[in-house]
Amino acid sequence: MTDKLHFEDFKAGDVAIYGPRHVTREEIVAFAAEFDPQPMHLDEAAGAASLLGGLGGSGWHACSLLMRMIADGFILNSTSMGSPGVEEVRWLKPLRPGVNLRVRVTVMETRVSKSRPDMGLVRMTFDMIDDTEAVVTTMISSLMMGRRNAGAAA
């Protein structure tokens, strides 16, 4: 367990980049069919007629891909206890078929939980960027991380 990332391993100002993750048309349409079956997420012509200006994935798909990338990137190798929520998500650009996504994670601040001394909160900005470095989706959220000396502290 000692090799896992703990609360103490995150410092304000830390930056890491994870990915890349290639996104296909098929998976954009499959996600939309299952969770967000709006024509602009399913069909090129409907996407072109919408404000997306072409087929674009569901915003929830963008969030889910971001989640998977940070899970593989560092959360699965950490003492993460989940997240109480998300302060903000902005879908700045459509999620296009064929894009190669990466996620740039910046640690904003860290603080020990007052109610749960065995964990701390790591507040982060997650920028999901495309092949041209443009931000597709940006998210601010805090993760709950176990503390290295949780046993001793408790």
Place this chain on the structure above:
Amino acid sequence: MKYFDDLRVGDLLMTGSHTFNAEEIKSFATRFDPQLFHMDEEAAAKSHFGALCASGWHTAAAWMRLMIDQQREILDAMTTRGETIPKRGPALGLRDLKWLKPVYVGDTITYRSEVTELRVSNSRPGFGLMTILTTGVNQDGATVISFYSTTFAERRAA
């Protein structure tokens, strides 16, 4: 479905329920959020959650599906009546998304979405911006999720 001009703060946009089973919780988690407490009953039992529970993104995506299914019924009826269909979407983003309690296997979540703010879009003159508050409440009356989201809604032609 209403044009932006006909929407009012307080309008109820949808209400509907979804029951989460273990198979779909694991299916979503396998693809998008493979943390053990979303994937494996035994590991989840040992975690601070105490039992298998849905990814928070799954809880949100299940609302989206209910919302779009209800919207499609309304749109189909409008099409049958020969009415023009206002454009809706995409969303710009969301804020204050709170995962207040875990969603466990067998939980039935009842969602409701209500209009909380309406303002004209500066970037898209033909559209307004509709902000809604969505909440999800479990069978015991506990709120498990809440968030505000903001979406483009088409205005009537001037």
